[in-house]
Amino acid sequence: MELRKRSPYCWELPAEGRMRVPGRVYATEEMLRGDEQRQPLRQVANVASLPGIVKAALAMPDMHWGYGFPIGGVAAFDWEEGILSPGGVGYDINCGVRLATTALGEDDLRPRLETLVDELYRSIPSGVGSTGSVKLSGKEARKVLQQGSRWAVAQGFGQERDLLHTEDGGCLPEADPGAVSERALKRGLRQLGTLGSGNHFLEVGVVDTVFDETAARTFGLAEGQVTLMLHSGSRGLGYQVCDDFLAVMNREAAGSGLAPPDRQLVCAWISSDIARQYFRAMNCAANYAWANRQILMHHARQVFERVFGAGPRDLAMDLLYDVCHNIAKRETHVVDGREQVLCVHRKGATRAFAPGHEAVCEAFRPAGQPILIPGDMGTCSYILAGTQKAMEETFGSSCHGAGRRLSRKAAKRASKGRVIYRELADKGILVRWTGRSTLAEEMPDAYKDVSEVVEVVHGAGIARKVARLRPLAVVKG
């Protein structure tokens, strides 16, 4: 597959064979070297061959191999004539990140950092098979699926203001619990308020560089300020929703004329009953994920208050923003000069709406939508802002993280003889973890350099750097 250079940060995969549109990859020449890019590029080509795809199949600089769609993939389909694909959303529906700022500085934190990280680890259920502090009845669970963060705030997990600072207000309206299977519901009942395992985490950090003073001020960020970042999703419920619809769509694929080259890429016409049903179930899972992150943040807030003996007012732990990484949404974008209603799939990609966009809360509208990009646990994370160019080129989307470099097995091999937590402690980063192989599998070397990823989206103009965070303490599942 020959890539053509469009700019130093954007490459085109010309439409060939079954491809209906070209592929477009945001990356440096360096990133695209090497055999490991061949598979995700083939996946970009597969996505470009799906019916109703508009403009191009896109991939962000953190692109890596996924099921069906590549991770870091963005694809928009015409709402009337296009398709919807559970594999284009991913298993962990509305896996996402939220960031809260505090009134604390690093000097306030250091003397109590050890106590804080131990308390966070104790208070927030994480790891394989963990169950949540919130016990739900079936009736209450349905409310979670319909109301998302709104439900959580109404129960006392946080404040009204948090909703304004969450993508879509933490609640997608077209959510019908009737579309969610009993199995999915059952998995969801026990897990609300749990972090999960694998790459999910909670991180206490500090703003170490501000790149854009004006935007940082708009977002309420200042150098030296302590932050809390959370990465989690819809837990078993989202997985079960994805799995249920993959099974049904595969059964029906032959009849709908949509038998895909890869069963994991299975899809259905958006206008079909099964796609509509998946859309409503997916929105339920997205709402569950928002409620989950809202509850997790509330618990973390309480831990901070306890450890620092500070009230909510003094601590001022305010949600800066919550973004979603895995979703398909109905959005209106301008394509070739005219407005078109699209189904935008973002799988391992973040919405990046421009300054002035009505979907961005009023307070942030001058700066654009905040975008949160976590790095690995030993390096740094970024806060970016959406741009007009993202609206024009990527359906208002940007990257979502660093992306894995090593397989879990290779990471374990590379960690042999090393004491990862001590290496991190030497850098001033305290870690607590649950799974016995989590730390090796998730060590910094297992991930690509997040700064390189961010340079690409900044350089390409599809996001703008606002600030960088340095980790101080991490809790992993």
Add this chain to the structure above:
Amino acid sequence: MPYTLIDHTADLGIRVRASGLRELFEEAAAALFDLITNRGRVTETAQRTLAVQGRDRPDLMVNWLRELLYLWNGEQLLVARTRIDTLDDSRLAARVWVAAYDPRWHELHHEIKAVTYHGITVRPVSGGWEAVVIFDV
């Protein structure tokens, strides 16, 4: 060991071999629960029966492992062993022996979140059958 682990950037896979097709399905089930827990500590306390369908053998394999994984993810049951009683290209009937998860006794290794279709293979090889399955972890 009748299975080997496959290295994959984001996930975990197994390559299973067995002399016959029924044994292949049983071995794949055993491999799945080997990844989840120390199977030597799972003492069966109850028996379930499962009937599974699929479009073809690979689909049947995915659906079989999906059902077993749900016993764990949905019902907190660990599978000790399985026996395939009847099997053709699109359906199977099986007995499954399980134990309720006890955190004081059972170790958990990997959190297997889903059985994927990616690269799913069920094929005859010299001396028997081989399956390749990738799990999302």
